[in-house]
Amino acid sequence: MTYTLNAVMTVGAVVAALLAPPHATAASTRTAVVTTDNETPVLYDDEAGGNASGDDPAIWVHPADSRKSIVIVTAKEGGLRVYDMGSREIQSLPATEAPRIDTAAGRYNNVDIAYGIRLAGRQVDVAVVSDRYNDQLRFFIIDPAGAAARTPLTEVTAADQRFLFNPDREAVDAEHTAYGLAVWQPRPGETYGVVTQEGTTTIATARIVEIGGKLGYTEIRQLAMPSRFGLPDGTTWVPCEEPGVLPQLEGPAVDQASGVLYAAQEDVGLWRLQLPLGPRSKPTLVDRVKDFGVHDVYDSETEECQPADPNAKGYGGNLLTADAEGVDIYYGPGATGYVLVSSQGDDRFAVYQRQGANRALGSFRVKGVGGADDINGSDGLAVTNRPVGDYRQGLLVTHDEPETGPDVDDERDATNFSYVSWGDIARAMSLTVDTRAGNDPRFR
Numbered sequence: 018m019t020y021t022l023n024a025v026m027t028v029g030a031v032v033a034a035l036l037a038p039p040h041a042t043a044a045s046t047r048t049a050v051v052t053t054d055n056e057t058p059v060l061y062d063d064e065a066g067g068n069a070s071g072d073d074p075a076i077w078v079h080p081a082d083s084r085k086s087i088v089i090v091t092a093k094e095g096g097l098r099v100y101d102m103g104s105r106e107i108q109s110l111p112a113t114e115a116p117r118i119d120t121a122a123g124r125y126n127n128v129d130i131a132y133g134i135r136l137a138g139r140q141v142d143v144a145v146v147s148d149r150y151n152d153q154l155r156f157f158i159i160d161p162a163g164a165a166a167r168t169p170l171t172e173v174t175a176a177d178q179r180f181l182f183n184p185d186r187e188a189v190d191a192e193h194t195a196y197g198l199a200v201w202q203p204r205p206g207e208t209y210g211v212v213t214q215e216g217t218t219t220i221a222t223a224r225i226v227e228i229g230g231k232l233g234y235t236e237i238r239q240l241a242m243p244s245r246f247g248l249p250d251g252t253t254w255v256p257c258e259e260p261g262v263l264p265q266l267e268g269p270a271v272d273q274a275s276g277v278l279y280a281a282q283e284d285v286g287l288w289r290l291q292l293p294l295g296p297r298s299k300p301t302l303v304d305r306v307k308d309f310g311v312h313d314v315y316d317s318e319t320e321e322c323q324p325a326d327p328n329a330k331g332y333g334g335n336l337l338t339a340d341a342e343g344v345d346i347y348y349g350p351g352a353t354g355y356v357l358v359s360s361q362g363d364d365r366f367a368v369y370q371r372q373g374a375n376r377a378l379g380s381f382r383v384k385g386v387g388g389a390d391d392i393n394g395s396d397g398l399a400v401t402n403r404p405v406g407d408y409r410q411g412l413l414v415t416h417d418e419p420e421t422g423p424d425v426d427d428e429r430d431a432t433n434f435s436y437v438s439w440g441d442i443a444r445a446m447s448l449t450v451d452t453r454a455g456n457d458p459r460f461r
Contacts, residue, residue, distance in 0.1 A: 048365060048380050049445035054387030055436040057104045059420050060092055062430040069095025071432035073127040073343065073397025074414040077142060077159055078405055085163035086405040088414050089144050089170070090434055091125040097146065097157070101164040102406025104436055108169050115151040116176045119186045124150040127198035127397060131208045136173065137230050144170060145200055145210055145225070152180040152194035154210050154223065156232040175233035181221055182214045193217055197267040201292055203276055210234060211278060211292070213266040218242040220266065220280065222294050240294040242266060242282065248310050248332060256284040257313035257322035268344040268359070268397065272371065279356055283340035285309065287358055289375060303375045304367070306341055309333035336380050338362030343398035346371060347411065347439065349451045359395040359415065366395070368446060381445060383415070383437055390421045392435055400439065402452055410450045411439030
């Protein structure tokens with residue numbers, strides 16, 4: 018059964034939010050700098066490279082031997098890649114056809130980890146993946162041996178799962194389909210995928226269940242997020258997009274302790290709302306991109322948006338430069354910790370408090386050393402506070418596009434992922450390090 022819910026946000030409510038003290042402008046404008054020398058092999062988005070375009074990572078933490086932890090990333094039409102803690106590739110999975118009658122080859126956009134799902138009489142950890150070309154979720158069991166396994170991932174997607182956002186294959190082929198993804202596990206035995214829709218403002222949740230010894234989903238709920246915003250000057254701002262497209266959301270993350278969903282609306286900013294989706298899910302705009310409120314005009318020849326008034330100031334914050342993309346949570350003691358957001362437009366990462374009103378703390382960028390390049394245009398990111406491999410104070414993994422360097426063919430579209438020590442980030446920004454269980458239900 019599908020439940021459709023309407024998110025009603027009046028212009029007056031949005032104006033009130035804008036006039037409230039903006040969290041981001043109170044933050045330090047200094048950008049900290051951290052370094053990394055650890056990055057994954059380059060992926061090329063062309064026929065010779067298997068049309069592999071890196072996008073989103075997830076970190077699976079081994080319960081007993083952190084050296085066997087793995088990083089799983091999406092490569093869109095290129096499928097999935099699995100890396101060990103030294104960023105070496107240990108598995109490559111193609112984006113195969115989905116197990117359905119009206120099947121198409123996959124396009125894997127985002128990935129997250131579900132811990133302790135009951136399947137075929139045992140508990141398993143699962144990589145959950147959004148498949149854009151089939152508008153559905155795909156599921157891959159993680160071998161308990163992790164990086165020591167011959168094949169760390171094995172697909173276990175049940176046949177003929179319903180489309181998440183579309184009524185039929187014809188509508189799916191228009192590509193307003195499953196896009197951003199996060200896993201929500203509110204209690205033992207209950208797991209949901211939280212999915213955004215490409216080209217619209219819709220968010221959906223779907224409960225993950227066992228179906229005939231494999232994994233599928235049911236109980237799809239949908240919520241439409243705002244696409245128009247009242248401004249203090251009395252005008253209404255609609256983020257400029259190409260015709261027929263609304264300001265989409267991509268990077269979501271769920272605070273597993275509170276059930277709060279954080280979602281980045283690429284041309285708008287960072288939202289917070291309470292799960293489950295329903296009448297009580299009142300979205301709060303935590304922070305706004307820098308050009309929030311600047312009225313743009315779409316140029317059909319250049320397929321770009323340009324300001325109607327080049328001197329317009331807008332009402333944005335100072336930490337996010339569109340697109341706002343990947344989001345994840347670093348868990349500290351109790352309700353403390355941090356929400357991280359990739360500010361793709363200026364190659365930086367914004368940091369907010371996890372607790373309270375999510376006060377902005379500043380930003381950092383990542384400089385490559387020892388043969389690694391600087392991180393540019395980051396899309397997805399993942400962070401864990403758990404010790405993994407040599408990263409004893411936690412690990413951030415982030416997408417990098419374009420990947421550059423002397424060994425990279427700059428005539429081809431190149432991407433990869435970089436590993437960054439959380440300890441280095443914490444020192445650079447005076448943040449907390451806490452390596453206890455965090456969001457992993459195996460250690461709650």
